[in-house]
Amino acid sequence: GENVEQHPSTLSVQEGDSAVIKCTYSDSASNYFPWYKQELGKGPQLIIDIRSNVGEKKDQRIAVTLNKTAKHFSLHITETQPEDSAVYFCAASNGGGTSYGKLTFGQGTILTVHP
Amino acid sequence: GAGVSQSPRYKVAKRGQDVALRCDPISGHVSLFWYQQALGQGPEFLTYFQNEAQLDKSGLPSDRFFAERPEGSVSTLKIQRTQQEDSAVYLCASSLGGLAGTQETQYFGPGTRLLVL
Numbered sequence: 469g470e471n472v473e474q475h476p477s478t479l480s481v482q483e484g485d486s487a488v489i490k491c492t493y494s495d496s497a498s499n500y501f502p503w504y505k506q507e508l509g510k511g512p513q514l515i516i517d518i519r520s521n522v523g524e525k526k527d528q529r530i531a532v533t534l535n536k537t538a539k540h541f542s543l544h545i546t547e548t549q550p551e552d553s554a555v556y557f558c559a560a561s562n563g564g565g566t567s568y569g570k571l572t573f574g575q576g577t578i579l580t581v582h583p
Numbered sequence: 584g585a586g587v588s589q590s591p592r593y594k595v596a597k598r599g600q601d602v603a604l605r606c607d608p609i610s611g612h613v614s615l616f617w618y619q620q621a622l623g624q625g626p627e628f629l630t631y632f633q634n635e636a637q638l639d640k641s642g643l644p645s646d647r648f649f650a651e652r653p654e655g656s657v658s659t660l661k662i663q664r665t666q667q668e669d670s671a672v673y674l675c676a677s678s679l680g681g682l683a684g685t686q687e688t689q690y691f692g693p694g695t696r697l698l699v700l
Contacts, residue, residue, distance in 0.1 A: 500686040511674055511691035557625050563686025568639055573625030
């Protein structure tokens with residue numbers, strides 16, 4: 469089955485700096501890669517996703533890049549703010565088919581943005 | 584509109600007790616997933632429903648875990664004879680479609696935190 473590795477496990481930055489989180493996946497059939505933000509006591513919330521036919525996607529301060537050949541994808545947050553502090557998870561899925569779109573998650577990155 | 588809701592939010596059980604966790608998906612969502620999230624880890628897939636049909640239960644850790652969605656909306660995850668290793672957050676997620684070959688956003692509920700003593 470799919471295996472997703474996520475690094476770093478913790479990331480501390482100063483407000484205004486950029487933050488980068490990287491993930492690798494093992495199943496070449498995976499074609500959907502969402503990123504979720506999870507705050508304490510809450511469920512994961514989708515912040516951005518990318519599909520395999522796209523190399524990069526941007527939404528305001530957040531961008532995701534995908535390298536299918538190397539089987540890795542990254543989350544980039546620019547101009548970080550204290551409210552960006554949370555746990556971030558990457559995930560991968562072979563959308564539809566017999567996997568029915570179930571997500572395989574990375575281990576998470578605890579991002580702390582210091583004012 | 585209303586998102587995915589789960590109840591109870593917290594559950595403390597004595598080892599050996601049975602528990603039932605409820606998920607109310609977003610109205611009209613065909614697909615429903617259950618995930619288990621251990622402390623400090625990412626969520627792990629348990630089972631998947633398309634309407635009332637349980638199409639994938641490959642992630643259920645043992646036959647003590649049972650899930651149902653009898654009318655294709657609300658789902659219940661039941662754990663029989665709970666063990667300490669069952670302590671985790673149980674997350675429910677729903678998505679709009681259920682067509683093979685598609686991948687739609689999964690919206691997660693707040694989870695039920697289960698502690699087995």
